[in-house]
Amino acid sequence: MPQFHYKGRANRGDAIEGIIDAPSADAVAQQLFNTGITPIEIEEHHEKHDDVLEEIQAYLAKKPGLPELILFSRQMYTLTKAGVPLSRAVAGLAESNDNQFMSNILRDVVSALESGRTLSSSLNQHSELFSHLFVSMVQVGENTGRLDETFLQLSKYLELEKDTRDRIKSALRYPMFVMAAITAAMFIINIVVIPEFAKVFKSFNAELPWATKLLLATSDFTLTAWPFLLAGFFAAVFGLRNYIKTDNGRYQWDRLKLKIPATGVVIKKATLGRFARSFAIAIQSGVPMVQALTVVAHAVDNDYVAEHIQQIRNGIERGETLTRTASATGMFTPLVLQMLAVGEETGAIDDLMNEVADFYEREVEIDLKNLSSAIEPFLLIAIGAMVLVLALGVFLPMWDLSAAASGR
Numbered sequence: 001m002p003q004f005h006y007k008g009r010a011n012r013g014d015a016i017e018g019i020i021d022a023p024s025a026d027a028v029a030q031q032l033f034n035t036g037i038t039p040i041e042i043e044e045h046h047e048k049h050d051d052v053l054e055e056i057q058a059y060l061a062k063k064p065g066l067p068e069l070i071l072f073s074r075q076m077y078t079l080t081k082a083g084v085p086l087s088r089a090v091a092g093l094a095e096s097n098d099n100q101f102m103s104n105i106l107r108d109v110v111s112a113l114e115s116g117r118t119l120s121s122s123l124n125q126h127s128e129l130f131s132h133l134f135v136s137m138v139q140v141g142e143n144t145g146r147l148d149e150t151f152l153q154l155s156k157y158l159e160l161e162k163d164t165r166d167r168i169k170s171a172l173r174y175p176m177f178v179m180a181a182i183t184a185a186m187f188i189i190n191i192v193v194i195p196e197f198a199k200v201f202k203s204f205n206a207e208l209p210w211a212t213k214l215l216l217a218t219s220d221f222t223l224t225a226w227p228f229l230l231a232g233f234f235a236a237v238f239g240l241r242n243y244i245k246t247d248n249g250r251y252q253w254d255r256l257k258l259k260i261p262a263t264g265v266v267i268k269k270a271t272l273g274r275f276a277r278s279f280a281i282a283i284q285s286g287v288p289m290v291q292a293l294t295v296v297a298h299a300v301d302n303d304y305v306a307e308h309i310q311q312i313r314n315g316i317e318r319g320e321t322l323t324r325t326a327s328a329t330g331m332f333t334p335l336v337l338q339m340l341a342v343g344e345e346t347g348a349i350d351d352l353m354n355e356v357a358d359f360y361e362r363e364v365e366i367d368l369k370n371l372s373s374a375i376e377p378f379l380l381i382a383i384g385a386m387v388l389v390l391a392l393g394v395f396l397p398m399w400d401l402s403a404a405a406s407g408r
Helices: 025-034 048-060 066-081 086-096 100-114 119-124 132-144 147-204 210-245 247-257 263-284 289-299 303-317 322-329 334-346 349-399 401-406
Strands: 003-009 015-021 038-045
Touching (some): 086 100, 100 119, 119 132, 132 147, 132 263, 210 247, 210 349, 247 263, 247 303, 289 303, 303 322
8 A cells, every 4th residue: 555645734723644554545534534634745755765665566566467367356245245345345455465467457456446446447457468358248147236246156157267367377387398399309309419420331332221311310419409499499489489479370270270289179178168158158247249249359369269259249230130140150160050050049048158158168178188199190190100110220230230231
């Protein structure tokens, strides 16, 4: 909480000054009036040492993610249900939060609330943390007077989202580790192992097999060009990361992710489950259909799928039905389309979308358990090919040592 330096006069006219912790200058003035002091001057108090320390802490602080958002939603649900005023509730969370980055954001939200803004508009100033779906649901909760229920829904949705992401990361950790180990092994073999065998093969003075020539050529190239290969690798990684940050790069990457063998199907199911869950929550919260599709397009975290959701929104704005526009995109599975059709007929789109989300979440869980088994054949083929070339290149000359020696 910021500190304010004040100057004032007591009831007898004595000059008084001091420092008070308060959320704003108005709060300081009110506090002074309540204690019988007439404020003359109030200004925010800064300590250079503290400012520098806070800047360093903010720089080193980890950017808030889903765990911080889940905790924030849970705490706001408890506080709003208990009837604590919003500014006081957020100010308390800002003071008690261990993440300096998150604490600074909440302090900005408190300042916006005290200036007369609504909670949704205050959160919308920090779109890097609070998504369109989050802000829209908070706005609906404010308008309907059910802000506590909104935060409870958000916490459950974010917990499911975090659980799905953690399972995907856990399933991909093993194959990524294996691929990194294969790459490191190939690098060490080319730099350390093959050059030692090359000295032996050179003494044969005989025609070497193609596999041995391939190994020797690869090793020579790696030894002479490894600085360029290393620089090229880091340049490619840096360039790819920057390209993905662009609108077109992110779109192409999101599109490619859905077509990767084995993992693409899982990612698509997880994305469709995220679409169904966020769409259901938005409809349940009272968000209008067109606005709900807009915020859901941002919530799916995939620009390629988001483009198709925007096409549905555009179709609805033209007066077409939800099912027809969704079918025209070619993105959604027959299950989603059937549920949307039944939902339109019965007026229970939110309930049926929750059913779709539950179905895809179960599917994703099963697929993730089998993902390692699905990827293992590709890994075995890669390892087998590497071992085959290495064995042929190293041991064929040894097996034909007598022939090589007679060729001197």
